[in-house]
Amino acid sequence: MAETKIREYTKEEIKEIRKSRTPIPEQEPIVRGKNFEEVALGYTEEQALREANRCMACKKRDCVAGCPVEVPIPEFIQLVREGDFTGAAKKIKEKNSLPAICGRVCPQESQCESLCTLGKKMEPVAIGRLERFVADYERAHGGGGEVAKPKPTGFKVAVVGSGPAGLTVASDLAKIGHEVTIFEALHKAGGVLVYGIPEFRLPKAIVQSEVDGIASLGVKFELDSVVGKLYTVDELLERGFDAVFIGSGAGLPMFMNIPGENLNGVYSANEFLTRTNLMKAYLFPEYDTPIKKGKHVAVVGGGNVAMDSARTALRLGADKVYLVYRRSMEELPARKEEVHHAVEEGIDFKLLTNPVEIIGEDGWVKGIKCVQMELGEPDESGRRRPVVVKGSDFVIDVDTVVMSIGTGSNPIIPESTPGLELTKRGYIVADETGATSKPGVFAGGDIVTGSATVILAAGAGRRAADTIHEYLMSKVKN
Amino acid sequence: MANKILEKRVLRSDLFYFRIEAPELAKKAKAGQFVVVRADDNGERIPLSLANIDPDRGTISLLVQTIGVTSTKLSTLSVGDEIKDIAGPMGHKTPIEKYGRVILVGGGFGAAPLYPIGRAMKEAGNTVISITGARSADLLVYEKELGEFSDKVLISTDDGSKGHKGLVTEVLKNEIEANGADLVIAVGPAIMMKFASLTTKPYNVKTLVSLNPIMVDGTGMCGACRVSVGGKTMFGCTDGPDFDGHLVDWDLLMSRQRTYLVEEKEAMEAYTCSCAPHS
């Protein structure tokens, strides 16, 4: 049944609209640079219909191959076209339980949209924006209705961490009737979705509504519970959990080990973003957690985390924000859309630039000394290796530096879990199905792959849920 | 519900003792570890040492010194109230072994971790000497409690109103000279730990300190708690909180502790304003 008045496009019109994707309304750069509200405002029904009509419903479904969890893209877009937005949301949820989030943060340009057939000649269908639209529509219109309570299986599963991996495992297993408890170290569930990715890109109310939805399936959340400290993985197994899933993320911030890195005013991106997002330091002193609001800020790095830090610094009131990155614009690993937003907002990109020292005065940051780089021969990753231009060092005057050069594996679980095989870099070894070297223990997401993406973590969670279910069922037989 | 306050004592106008229902924590925590606490929904996460761990009663104890907003908010809670969040036990436990003569040096809230550590040291067969000090006799706390397990409690006051007139470090020096020591554990303000470490250095007595850098999560995720020990950057929460006092870069610790002085003052003013009765 169509839920909205649909607009039929003529062949001529479709030919015309295919030429360019429907723009998404956004806050003006000058306005949004001063607030924490969401940048992109989302499609209206009309805009969504227009964009959906650009899709050619290709038989080959190339777009689907680009999505790590194989969302049935042409099918959901068809439902949008018919005006059945709730049906479209259901269709996506067959494969992806977090569409409101993925529609906003997936690097679509290197995933689903990169393979869209339309994209070969024109702009690809805005799959992410449509995904976001239907998920938002479903949330605003009372969701997908009551889910029938499954028959309890009597099995208990412990999930460590409430990021996208943990949330997905928990929701999938709860839907089959397993009793699931999520143990989360922080006081709020959501993982990077709540402490890392800023409000202006992913409103926390959306994450909370996903968390609430999962809680309504009967999943228990034990917050403030650090596994490895309060209970070890082995203790969870001894306490009657039949399986444990570890989705603890890659949360250990890395530093460059250059002089001056411990000066006041030098933050890891994790600290900078956690203070701002999770602890709401942008609302200080209404909220108790402070943050240094730098006037001149340098963010070191080029990924999503660096873009988020730079744009956060701007919103905290900086006059000037530099993004210091050692390669060139083409190699920036961040989502294209966010780079574009950052440029629009006036972030100053210092490319082919690498910090060598942070200069201080009386314990505080005063500047960042950098060298100019040029691109040399390709390295193992195939990207051209940046090499230092001799004698090119210069100082940028800043009072705050945010280090956003990547994260590693947190030692708490590895240290406390004997029998868990780890990689050289401390990540948990798990196969495609999520099985680790330890019986009854499964893992997925960033703690297995190193920092990756929301959808990869969610996908790993989904596969692990299947594996865990099989594992539990095999226990019945014995 | 969890984290219910079962007992509260005012030890001094700025020092509060709480015993809290937390059975899981009490089962698991060990001397030297700490918890991260949030007073309310808008609250900051602050680290507090475990001042006692009682697995039989299912309780933990905290000693809160009122410094800024969070500690003040906590101090206003009463028996029956619940503390919003308590997460832990964080950090590593203090290595308890038979060392021989162990000297504990503490001041203010430093007595908090020293109580469970000292008791465990005594149970491990050590001779335990506690040294504690304050500006004057009426500000001394925990003397009696430390006496529960110490072979000797030595006191110093700045004004000489009780015990040695002067600093705890002088008492420490005298005690080492007179009777020697196999291990010194110092906990309290950074400046006190720094001078305790400088005092033991010439005698080559191993000295453990429990560092108190500013923290956020307490789980190794943010790096706010960076300290430099032996020239290497470490995380106070996951690598510590105990470190070798002779290797700590004290100036860095003290400098980093001052990061938010301006903001803390602002927050305290906003907080006391909002609490003040309307005239």
Ligand SMILES: Cc1cc2nc3c(=O)[nH]c(=O)nc-3n(C[C@H](O)[C@H](O)[C@H](O)COP(=O)(O)OP(=O)(O)OC[C@H]3O[C@@H](n4cnc5c(N)ncnc54)[C@H](O)[C@@H]3O)c2cc1C
């Ligand atoms: C600032 C930032 C921006 C990003 N932007 C994007 C983006 O635009 N698009 C995208 O696709 N990806 C992005 N990512 C990456 C993406 O967020 C991660 O890949 C994803 O969140 C990983 O999910 P996860 O479930 O494996 O772990 P996480 O989201 O890291 O969650 C792990 C959870 O486990 C908890 N935990 C850890 N240890 C323990 C323990 N011992 N006991 C209990 N709980 C524990 C943690 O507190 C945390 O809540 C971004 C990451 C960051 C930091």
Ligand SMILES: Cc1cc2nc3c(=O)[nH]c(=O)nc-3n(C[C@H](O)[C@H](O)[C@H](O)COP(=O)(O)OP(=O)(O)OC[C@H]3O[C@@H](n4cnc5c(N)ncnc54)[C@H](O)[C@@H]3O)c2cc1C
């Ligand atoms: C491992 C550890 C154990 C501790 N044990 C105790 C204890 O048992 N009892 C006790 O009273 N205090 C203890 N502290 C210190 C306590 O955490 C701070 O006094 C508290 O954070 C102050 O918070 P506030 O909001 O009241 O004051 P604020 O206004 O936030 O701070 C006042 C001063 O306290 C220090 N401080 C601020 N925030 C933090 C923070 N997050 N972590 C550490 N120091 C901070 C700074 O020096 C700051 O200048 C411990 C600290 C650490 C790291």
Ligand code: SF4
């Ligand atoms: S989940 Fe991500 S990659 Fe897959 S279709 Fe949605 S936006 Fe594209």
Ligand code: SF4
């Ligand atoms: S490849 Fe593009 S045009 Fe074709 S079905 Fe997928 S989204 Fe539609």
Ligand code: FES
């Ligand atoms: S407090 Fe965040 S890493 Fe130690």
